[in-house]
Amino acid sequence: MDHFVYKDGVLHAEDVPLARIADALGTPFYCYSTATLVRHYRVFAEGFDGLDSLICYSIKANSNLAVIGTLAALGAGADVVSGGEIRRALAGGVPAHKIVFSGVGKTRDEMAMALDAGIMQFNIESEPELAALSAVASGRGATAQIAVRINPDIDAATHDKIATGRKDNKFGIPWPRAREVYRAAAASPGIEVVGLAMHIGSQLLDLAPFEAAFTLAARAVAELRGDGHDIRRLDLGGGLGVTYGQDTPPPPADYAVMVRRCVGDLGCQLIFEPGRVLAANAGILVCRVIYVKETGHKTFLVVDAAMNDLLRPALYEAGHEIIPLKEPAAAAPRAPVDIVGPICETGDILALARPMPPVVADDLLAVRTAGAYGSVMASTYNSRLLVPEVLVKDGEFSVVRARQTFEELLGSESLPAWLAGKSAA
Numbered sequence: 001m002d003h004f005v006y007k008d009g010v011l012h013a014e015d016v017p018l019a020r021i022a023d024a025l026g027t028p029f030y031c032y033s034t035a036t037l038v039r040h041y042r043v044f045a046e047g048f049d050g051l052d053s054l055i056c057y058s059i060k061a062n063s064n065l066a067v068i069g070t071l072a073a074l075g076a077g078a079d080v081v082s083g084g085e086i087r088r089a090l091a092g093g094v095p096a097h098k099i100v101f102s103g104v105g106k107t108r109d110e111m112a113m114a115l116d117a118g119i120m121q122f123n124i125e126s127e128p129e130l131a132a133l134s135a136v137a138s139g140r141g142a143t144a145q146i147a148v149r150i151n152p153d154i155d156a157a158t159h160d161k162i163a164t165g166r167k168d169n170k171f172g173i174p175w176p177r178a179r180e181v182y183r184a185a186a187a188s189p190g191i192e193v194v195g196l197a198m199h200i201g202s203q204l205l206d207l208a209p210f211e212a213a214f215t216l217a218a219r220a221v222a223e224l225r226g227d228g229h230d231i232r233r234l235d236l237g238g239g240l241g242v243t244y245g246q247d248t249p250p251p252p253a254d255y256a257v258m259v260r261r262c263v264g265d266l267g268c269q270l271i272f273e274p275g276r277v278l279a280a281n282a283g284i285l286v287c288r289v290i291y292v293k294e295t296g297h298k299t300f301l302v303v304d305a306a307m308n309d310l311l312r313p314a315l316y317e318a319g320h321e322i323i324p325l326k327e328p329a330a331a332a333p334r335a336p337v338d339i340v341g342p343i344c345e346t347g348d349i350l351a352l353a354r355p356m357p358p359v360v361a362d363d364l365l366a367v368r369t370a371g372a373y374g375s376v377m378a379s380t381y382n383s384r385l386l387v388p389e390v391l392v393k394d395g396e397f398s399v400v401r402a403r404q405t406f407e408e409l410l411g412s413e414s415l416p417a418w419l420a421g422k423s424a425a
């Protein structure tokens, strides 16, 4: 459920008509809803009432400071995958002791920064990473609390580009090899083994792969304790899917029941790293139709948002729902159109053969479920400026990232001395 609904025939974000934001800022822009973020967080958290648990929002899904801040105010921690994300998490108000650091390529500089900040836990993804962290931590007289990320070799049945828990993916360490890594960790200076971590993929629409992975996790925790490790935290990652078009993801409550059944009685603090399920439906991308282009063969809606603003359709063939800001009549005819951006790439598509009500140039459209892996993946390809982000709360809206300017876009570039001051004859 989200708070982007038609009221009196016009699409609102909570109590704000989206056309009003478009008038103030121009298009395109991302708009996020506080009430939706809060609701998603609460629904997810409620499933674990009474358990020792911590929700570490995976901030790569949407790392706008206002989004992080909204979730941090509810008690969320953060799952981060870079030093930059640690800075964002802290700037957004997440306390260091609620930050989990994941990722296969943590550099020594990032490790040092994370240790100095005092983060909760490093999720280790390889032996050389463990050795590096041991060297960095002991060199600073610090102790890094770690979990080892297990690769359970489970097919999450999701898009290939976001499956992470198969043995041919770069993530985690296969069980039982991970057992050896734990042995090495226990003997490493500057390292304290505290937990076990997993994250098998994103946009999962079925609980079965989670259940298989968490069952393996429970067995691994028991074996590791038998080996003498004090496994007191279990990080189950993120990955719960959302509805883009026809998908039917499991409700968070069902996920929670399954989690309790698999790992609820291990006596571990449970850590979750949801990203998409919190942020996706809390955001939309608003754009304007520039032209309606009829080729005789097809109708194209050429809009002012493109693959540089929202990469998901091009990268994952994602089928985001797209609706007009002005509510179409229920009886309006629907005809298939391709909704495309201005970028000079055939792949610059927001939707293919999408049945749409009649739309004319200058109409405003909302691309739904764009709050996760939307603005964070944007680029300036074709020298298009990064678009603004707006956060709505009740009847108010705030621009939480301004539209980039051409001064910013060009300001960090320069001509080398041998070209400066010359112009073509």
Ligand SMILES: *Cc1c(COP(=O)(O)O)cnc(C)c1O
Binding pocket: 058, 060, 061, 079, 081, 102, 103, 199, 201, 202, 203, 237, 238, 239, 240, 273, 274, 275, 276, 277, 372
């Ligand atoms: C991306 C990622 C997540 C979040 O995944 P969602 O599908 O957005 O819930 C969680 N943990 C790790 C380690 C990740 O890389």
